[in-house]
Amino acid sequence: MDEDLANKIPQLLQYNPVHKKIPVLVHNCKAVAESLVIVEYIDETWKQNPILPQDPYERAIMRFRAKFGDDKVLPSIWGVFIKQGKEQEELLGQAMETLKFLEEQLEGKVLFGGEKIGLVDIALG
């Protein structure tokens, strides 16, 4: 269902009482919150199209990159749009640096998932 973040509906507060944020996935009447947690839940529930690799080390690398996107890339890019002056310049530098790191991790591939869209592609997208 659509959500007006300026006027949150009671279901959002019921399904995500801790953060009170979207997205929330409701499946079998149970709520799962936090986008990366939701994507992993989807991966584990509908196994026909794996989002994460099978190998534990490869899975860890993908989780690291997805978290890097959330923790480092997104705040710096967002900051470029909402800040000004010296702070904006610093955030622009951070955004370029973090995006360069991710681009290097791609090693010339189009997708982080290799041939198919994976966790990192979804998270960064």
Ligand SMILES: N[C@@H](CCC(=O)N[C@@H](CS)C(=O)NCC(=O)O)C(=O)O
């Ligand atoms: N870490 C959360 C962040 C979710 C988030 O920031 N959601 C925003 C919309 S994109 C929101 O619901 N904001 C409403 C608020 O902060 O009150 C996730 O990845 O799911």
